[in-house]
Amino acid sequence: MNRIEKERYLREYSVLKAQGKPFFPYAVAKDSVMAVVVMATIITLSIVLGAELGPKADPTTTTYTPRPEWYFFFLFELLRVIKPPELVPLATIGVPTICMILLFLLPFYDRGPERRPERRPIATSAGIFTIAAMGYLTYLGAAAGPPTQISEPTPASVIAQGPQAVKQFNAGKQVVAQSGCLACHKIGENGNSGPGPELTRIADRIPAQAIARTLVNPTSPMPSFSSLKQKSPQKFSAMVDFLSQLKSGG
Amino acid sequence: MPKLKLPAPPLPGKLNPAPRRPGEGNGKVDPLDVAKEAGTSAVGWVDERTSLSGPARWVMFRKVPKGTNWFYTLGSATLFAFLNQAVTGVFLSMYYDPSPTRAYESIRYVTNEAFLGEFVRGMHKWGSSVMVILVFLHMARTFFFGAYKYPRELNWIIGVALLILTMAMSFTGYLLPFDQRSYWATIVGVNINGTGPLVGPYLSDFLRAGPDFGATTLSRFYAIHMLLIPGAIITLIGAHLYLVTKLGTTAPPWLKAEPDERLAEEQA
Numbered sequence: 001m002n003r004i005e006k007e008r009y010l011r012e013y014s015v016l017k018a019q020g021k022p023f024f025p026y027a028v029a030k031d032s033v034m035a036v037v038v039m040a041t042i043i044t045l046s047i048v049l050g051a052e053l054g055p056k057a058d059p060t061t062t063t064y065t066p067r068p069e070w071y072f073f074f075l076f077e078l079l080r081v082i083k084p085p086e087l088v089p090l091a092t093i094g095v096p097t098i099c100m101i102l103l104f105l106l107p108f109y110d111r112g113p114e115r116r117p118e119r120r121p122i123a124t125s126a127g128i129f130t131i132a133a134m135g136y137l138t139y140l141g142a143a144a145g146p147p148t149q150i151s152e153p154t155p156a157s158v159i160a161q162g163p164q165a166v167k168q169f170n171a172g173k174q175v176v177a178q179s180g181c182l183a184c185h186k187i188g189e190n191g192n193s194g195p196g197p198e199l200t201r202i203a204d205r206i207p208a209q210a211i212a213r214t215l216v217n218p219t220s221p222m223p224s225f226s227s228l229k230q231k232s233p234q235k236f237s238a239m240v241d242f243l244s245q246l247k248s249g250g
Numbered sequence: 251m252p253k254l255k256l257p258a259p260p261l262p263g264k265l266n267p268a269p270r271r272p273g274e275g276n277g278k279v280d281p282l283d284v285a286k287e288a289g290t291s292a293v294g295w296v297d298e299r300t301s302l303s304g305p306a307r308w309v310m311f312r313k314v315p316k317g318t319n320w321f322y323t324l325g326s327a328t329l330f331a332f333l334n335q336a337v338t339g340v341f342l343s344m345y346y347d348p349s350p351t352r353a354y355e356s357i358r359y360v361t362n363e364a365f366l367g368e369f370v371r372g373m374h375k376w377g378s379s380v381m382v383i384l385v386f387l388h389m390a391r392t393f394f395f396g397a398y399k400y401p402r403e404l405n406w407i408i409g410v411a412l413l414i415l416t417m418a419m420s421f422t423g424y425l426l427p428f429d430q431r432s433y434w435a436t437i438v439g440v441n442i443n444g445t446g447p448l449v450g451p452y453l454s455d456f457l458r459a460g461p462d463f464g465a466t467t468l469s470r471f472y473a474i475h476m477l478l479i480p481g482a483i484i485t486l487i488g489a490h491l492y493l494v495t496k497l498g499t500t501a502p503p504w505l506k507a508e509p510d511e512r513l514a515e516e517q518a
C-alpha cells in the first residue's frame with residue numbers, strides 16, 4: 001500500500017467506525033454469549049469424555065503407541081508423506097519452519113490494499129489449500145492407528161531349523177508387534193509405510209548386529225530401545241532374531 | 251472529576267424527594283445517603299488515586315465499526331479458553347508432583363480420588379483442544395478478512411507468536427501425566443526437534459535437560475508449561491489487546507463507507 005492508499009483506508013475506516021456501535025454493551029454482549037458457548041462446550045466434553053489416564057510410563061515397555069495429541073497429527077503425517085531419509089529433517093523441521101516464517105512475514109509480502117477475499121484469489125486459495133491439506137493430514141493421522149499385529153508367515157528356513165527357532169521367531173514377532181514399530185514401519189501386510197523404511201526384507205539390507213545397533217542407537221525420530229535391552233534382554237534378542245530372519249526367498 | 255449521574259426514577263413530582271438545601275440538616279451526614287453513594291464513591295476513590303476511568307472508558311466505550319459480526323467474537327472466545335486453562339491449571343498444580351516417580355501417582359490421585367478431580371482435569375485437557383481450534387479459527391478469520399494489512403501488521407505478528415506458544419503449551423503439557431502415551435509421544439517429538447538444522451540438537455538437549463530423557467526432564471517440562479510459556483502468552487495477549495483497542499477492529503471487507511447523509515447534504 002502506498003501513502004495514498006493508506007490514507008484512503010484510514011479515512012474510510014474512520015467513517016465506518018463512527019457509524020458503529022460502542023463496544024460496551026453491544027460487542028460485550030456477543031462476546032459473552034460466545035464465552036458461555038465455549039464454557040458449555042468444554043464442560044460437556046469433560047463430562048462426556050472424561051480424562052483418561054493410560055498405564056504408567058515405562059521406558060522398558062513393549063506395548064506403547066507413540067501417538068501425539070490429535071492436533072499434531074498433521075505434522076506426524078508429513079513424516080510419512082516424505083519418504084527418503086535425506087528429506088526427513090526437511091519434513092520434520094523444514095516444512096513447519098518455512099510455514100511459520102511465511103506466516104510471520106505475511107503482512108510484508110502481501111501488501112495490496114484489497115481486503116475482500118474474492119478479490120484476493122491467490123491469498124484466498126492458498127488459505128483454503130492450507131486448511132484442506134491440514135484437514136486431510138489430520139484425517140490420515142486419525143485413521144492410521146498403529147496396528148499391533150503382524151501376519152508375516154514363518155519362513156521355511158526358520159521352520160527347517162526346528163521348533164526352537166520357530167518359537168524364538170514367534171516370540172520376536174510378538175515383541176515387535178507390541179512395541180509400536182508398526183507406527184513407523186511396514187512389515188509385510190501390516191504397519192504404516194513411513195516415516196521409517198519398510199522392514200519386510202530388512203535382513204537383506206543389514207545384518208543382525210546392525211539391526212541391534214539401530215535399535216539401541218537409532219537415528220531420530222525413531223526412539224531408542226536401549227532400556228529394553230537392559231531390562232529384558234530375552235525380549236530384545238528375540239526381536240533382533242525375528243528381524244534378522246526377514247529376508248527374501250525365505 | 252466528572253461524577254456519574256443516574257437517571258431519576260419515573261415518579262410523580264410530589265413523591266420525588268426534594269433536593270436538600272444547603273445548610274439544612276445541621277451539617278450532619280445522613281448515613282443512608284452515604285450508603286446509597288457507596289458504589290460511586292468507591293469507584294471515585296480508586297479513580298482519584300489511579301486515574302483509571304479514562305483508560306477504562308477508552309476500552310469500553312470505543313466504537314466497533316459497522317457490520318461487526320459473530321466472526322469477531324472468535325478472538326475473545328480464544329481468550330476465554332485461555333482463562334479456562336489458567337484457572338483449571340492452577341487447581342491441577344495444587345496436586346501435581348513433577349518427579350518421574352510421583353507424577354503418575356499424583357495424576358491418578360486427581361483423576362480417581364480428588365473431589366471433582368477428573369472433571370477439572372477433563373476441562374483442562376479438552377479445553378486445550380478447544381483453545382487450539384479457536385486460535386486457528388480466529389487466525390482464519392483475520393486472514394480471510396485481510397485484517398493483517400496496514401495498519402494491523404504488528405498485531406498479526408504477535409498473533410503468530412501466540413499461535414506457536416499455544417502449540418508449545420500443548421506439547422509440553424502432553425508429557426505431564428507421564429503415562430505410556432504421553433511418554434513415548436514426547437520422546438518421538440523431542441527426537442523430531444533434534445533433527446532440525448543448527449539449533450535442533452540444542453533445543454532437544456534443552457528440553458530433555460541433557461542428552462537423555464532423565465529425572466529432571468519432567469520438572470523442566472513442568473516449569474516451561476506452567477511458568478515460562480504462560481508468562482509469555484499473557485504478556486503477548488496484553489500487547490495484542492492493546493493494539494486491538496488502539497487501532498480498532500477491522501470492518502468486514504465488503505463494507506464500503508457511504509458518506510454520512512448529513513454530510514452529503516452539506517456538500518450539495
Ligand code: HEM
Binds near residue numbers: 385397412
Ligand atoms: C492466544 C491467542 C489469541 C488471543 C487471546 C487473541 C485475541 C484477540 C482479540 C480479543 C481480538 C479482537 C477482535 C477479534 O476477536 O477479532 C483479536 C484481534 C486480532 N488478532 Fe488475535 N488473538 C489470539 C491469537 C491470534 C493469532 C494466532 C493471530 C494470527 C496469526 C491473531 C491475529 C489477530 C489480528 C490480525 C487481529 C485484528 C483483527 C481485526 O482488527 O479485525 N490473533 N485477537
